[in-house]
Amino acid sequence: MPIPIKVAADSPEPMYHQIEVQLRGLIVSGQLAEGTLLPSIREMATDLNCSVITIRRVYQDLENEGLLRTRQGTGTFVAAVSVQDRQGYRTEAVKEAVQAAFETAKRVQFTREEMQQLLDETIEEWYPAAANPEKEDL
Amino acid sequence: MPIPIKVAADSPEPMYHQIEVQLRGLIVSGQLAEGTLLPSIREMATDLNCSVITIRRVYQDLENEGLLRTRQGTGTFVAAVSVQDRQGYRTEAVKEAVQAAFETAKRVQFTREEMQQLLDETIEEWYPAAANPEKEDL
Amino acid sequence: MPIPIKVAADSPEPMYHQIEVQLRGLIVSGQLAEGTLLPSIREMATDLNCSVITIRRVYQDLENEGLLRTRQGTGTFVAAVSVQDRQGYRTEAVKEAVQAAFETAKRVQFTREEMQQLLDETIEEWYPAAANPEKEDL
Amino acid sequence: MPIPIKVAADSPEPMYHQIEVQLRGLIVSGQLAEGTLLPSIREMATDLNCSVITIRRVYQDLENEGLLRTRQGTGTFVAAVSVQDRQGYRTEAVKEAVQAAFETAKRVQFTREEMQQLLDETIEEWYPAAANPEKEDL
DNA sequence: GTGGTCTAGACCACC
DNA sequence: GTGGTCTAGACCACG
Structure with missing residues (x-):
C-alpha cells in the first residue's frame, strides 16, 4: 500500500480537501520523510480513482504551503520542513x-x-x- | 438582545449554516423554550445583516428537522421536542x-x-x- | 473598459500568470479600490476570451495572497490590504x-x-x- | 573552475534555461573566446549535476543561434561571431x-x-x- | 516518463 | 445570478 489515503466520493467534503488533509497528516507526522518521491499525479489519480486535475490541485496546494516541492519532468517530493x-x-x-x-x-x-x-x-x-x-x- | 446569534460574513462557512448551528443549539439546549415565537424572517435578516433568502432557508431547514413550526400568517415557533x-x-x-x-x-x-x-x-x-x-x- | 487587462494568447507566458500580474498591479497600485466588486469569473472569462477555469485560478491565487476576498454566491471583491x-x-x-x-x-x-x-x-x-x-x- | 555557471535546482526556472542564459552571457561578453572548446556534454552534466539531456539541449539551442559549433567526434566550440x-x-x-x-x-x-x-x-x-x-x- | 497549462462543459452550493 | 468542484481529454515543456 504505497500511500494510505482513502477518499469518500459521496462525502459532501470535496475530494481534494479530503486528500489534502490526509497527505498533510502523513507529512507533518513524519510518516512521509523529507525527500520522499510521491507517486506521479497520474498514478495517484488512478489509485484514488479521481481526475489528475484533482491530484494536481492537491500537490499544488501543499506546495504553496511549503510541504511539497515539485520539479517539472522530475516529480513531486516531500519538502524540507523545520x-x-x-x-x-x-x-x-x-x-x-x-x-x-x-x-x-x-x-x-x-x-x-x-x-x-x-x-x-x-x-x-x-x-x-x-x-x-x-x-x-x- | 432578542436572539444571541453571530455570523461572520467573511468566514468560509456559509452563512445559512452558521445560523442553523447556533439556532439549533439554542433550541435543543432549552435556551429557546417550546412555543417561543421567533423573529420574523425580515426582522432576523435585518438583525443578522443578511438576505431574507438565507433566513428563509434556515427556518425551513429547522422546520424540516422538526425543531420549528410555521403557522401561516402568525409566525415561526419553537416546536415541541421530546x-x-x-x-x-x-x-x-x-x-x-x-x-x-x-x-x-x-x-x-x-x-x-x-x-x-x-x-x-x-x-x-x-x-x-x-x-x-x-x-x-x- | 471595465478592467483594463490584456492577454497575449501566443505568449509563452501562461495566460493565468499574465492576468495575475496585471490584476495584482491594479490592486496594489490602488487603481482597484478596496471593496470593489470584480467581474464574475464567467464575465471576465468572456472578456478576456479564455476559460472560466483560468479566471477562477487567477482569482483563487490572488485570494491566497490575501488581495481578493470571495464569497460564494456573491462575488469576488478587492480585499482590505494594509x-x-x-x-x-x-x-x-x-x-x-x-x-x-x-x-x-x-x-x-x-x-x-x-x-x-x-x-x-x-x-x-x-x-x-x-x-x-x-x-x-x- | 572551468565554466563558471551555477544552477539552482529548486528554482522554478528550468535548468536548461538557466544554463543557456549564463553560457550565452559568457560567449557574447567575450569571456569565452571564439574557438574555445567547451567541456563535453557528459563532463558538463556531471559538473552541473544535471542530466546529459539537459546539456545536450543547451548546446543545441546555442548552436541553432549560431553561438556554438559542433564538430563530429571533436567537440563543441565557441563559434565565430561578428x-x-x-x-x-x-x-x-x-x-x-x-x-x-x-x-x-x-x-x-x-x-x-x-x-x-x-x-x-x-x-x-x-x-x-x-x-x-x-x-x-x- | 514527469509536471504545467488550458479547454469545454457539467453539476452543485449559496444568495 | 454568483462561486466551488470535478471530469475527460488535450497539448506543451522538461529531464
Missing part, C-alpha cells in the same frame, strides 16, 4: 478540532461533567486500554 | 465533533499522552476549575 | 525586475556607463520629458 | 530586461521620481561608486 514547523502543523490541526468540539459542547450547554465523561470514553475508544486503565478525571 | 430527542440532538452534535478531533489526532499520530494533556488543558480553559463541581444546567 | 502591505507589494515587484535587469547587465559585462546611459534613455522614453529635462547622471 | 552580432546580443538582452522593469513600474504606477531613485540606488549597489569612472571592460 522540526518546529512540523510540530506547529501537527498540534495546530488537533487543537483546532478540539476547540471546535468544545464550542459545540458549550453551545448546547454541556456541563463539565458531561464533557469530561464523553472525552474519557472516547479516549479509551481511540487509544484502547493502557495496562492500568486508571481514571484520572477530577 | 426530552429524548432533545438529549439525542445535544449529545449527537458534540459526539460528532469529538470524534472528528480524535480522527485528526490519530492522523498526525498524537500519542494518548499528548491528547490527554491537550484535552485536560482545554477543559480547564472552557470550564474553569470549580473547587466543587456545580451543575450549571438550565 | 497600506504597508500595499507599498511592500508595489516596490517589491519593481525591485525584483530592476535587479533582474542588472543581473543581465553584469552577465554580459555592461559597464556602469553603458548601463547608466541605457537607463537614462529608457526613463526618458517611459516618463517623457519633464519641463527641464536635465541629465543628472554622475 | 563584433556587430556580439554587440547586438549584448545590448538586446539588457534592453529587454530594462524594458520589463519599466513595464512593471508603470503597472504599479511608479512615479518618475520613485523609479529614478530606485535606479540610482541600484546602480550604486551593482557598480559601486568609483571616484573616477574607470572602464572595467574585458
Whole structure:
C-alpha cells in the first residue's frame, strides 16, 4: 500500500480537501520523510480513482504551503520542513478540532461533567486500554 | 438582545449554516423554550445583516428537522421536542465533533499522552476549575 | 473598459500568470479600490476570451495572497490590504525586475556607463520629458 | 573552475534555461573566446549535476543561434561571431530586461521620481561608486 | 516518463 | 445570478 489515503466520493467534503488533509497528516507526522518521491499525479489519480486535475490541485496546494516541492519532468517530493514547523502543523490541526468540539459542547450547554465523561470514553475508544486503565478525571 | 446569534460574513462557512448551528443549539439546549415565537424572517435578516433568502432557508431547514413550526400568517415557533430527542440532538452534535478531533489526532499520530494533556488543558480553559463541581444546567 | 487587462494568447507566458500580474498591479497600485466588486469569473472569462477555469485560478491565487476576498454566491471583491502591505507589494515587484535587469547587465559585462546611459534613455522614453529635462547622471 | 555557471535546482526556472542564459552571457561578453572548446556534454552534466539531456539541449539551442559549433567526434566550440552580432546580443538582452522593469513600474504606477531613485540606488549597489569612472571592460 | 497549462462543459452550493 | 468542484481529454515543456 504505497500511500494510505482513502477518499469518500459521496462525502459532501470535496475530494481534494479530503486528500489534502490526509497527505498533510502523513507529512507533518513524519510518516512521509523529507525527500520522499510521491507517486506521479497520474498514478495517484488512478489509485484514488479521481481526475489528475484533482491530484494536481492537491500537490499544488501543499506546495504553496511549503510541504511539497515539485520539479517539472522530475516529480513531486516531500519538502524540507523545520522540526518546529512540523510540530506547529501537527498540534495546530488537533487543537483546532478540539476547540471546535468544545464550542459545540458549550453551545448546547454541556456541563463539565458531561464533557469530561464523553472525552474519557472516547479516549479509551481511540487509544484502547493502557495496562492500568486508571481514571484520572477530577 | 432578542436572539444571541453571530455570523461572520467573511468566514468560509456559509452563512445559512452558521445560523442553523447556533439556532439549533439554542433550541435543543432549552435556551429557546417550546412555543417561543421567533423573529420574523425580515426582522432576523435585518438583525443578522443578511438576505431574507438565507433566513428563509434556515427556518425551513429547522422546520424540516422538526425543531420549528410555521403557522401561516402568525409566525415561526419553537416546536415541541421530546426530552429524548432533545438529549439525542445535544449529545449527537458534540459526539460528532469529538470524534472528528480524535480522527485528526490519530492522523498526525498524537500519542494518548499528548491528547490527554491537550484535552485536560482545554477543559480547564472552557470550564474553569470549580473547587466543587456545580451543575450549571438550565 | 471595465478592467483594463490584456492577454497575449501566443505568449509563452501562461495566460493565468499574465492576468495575475496585471490584476495584482491594479490592486496594489490602488487603481482597484478596496471593496470593489470584480467581474464574475464567467464575465471576465468572456472578456478576456479564455476559460472560466483560468479566471477562477487567477482569482483563487490572488485570494491566497490575501488581495481578493470571495464569497460564494456573491462575488469576488478587492480585499482590505494594509497600506504597508500595499507599498511592500508595489516596490517589491519593481525591485525584483530592476535587479533582474542588472543581473543581465553584469552577465554580459555592461559597464556602469553603458548601463547608466541605457537607463537614462529608457526613463526618458517611459516618463517623457519633464519641463527641464536635465541629465543628472554622475 | 572551468565554466563558471551555477544552477539552482529548486528554482522554478528550468535548468536548461538557466544554463543557456549564463553560457550565452559568457560567449557574447567575450569571456569565452571564439574557438574555445567547451567541456563535453557528459563532463558538463556531471559538473552541473544535471542530466546529459539537459546539456545536450543547451548546446543545441546555442548552436541553432549560431553561438556554438559542433564538430563530429571533436567537440563543441565557441563559434565565430561578428563584433556587430556580439554587440547586438549584448545590448538586446539588457534592453529587454530594462524594458520589463519599466513595464512593471508603470503597472504599479511608479512615479518618475520613485523609479529614478530606485535606479540610482541600484546602480550604486551593482557598480559601486568609483571616484573616477574607470572602464572595467574585458 | 514527469509536471504545467488550458479547454469545454457539467453539476452543485449559496444568495 | 454568483462561486466551488470535478471530469475527460488535450497539448506543451522538461529531464
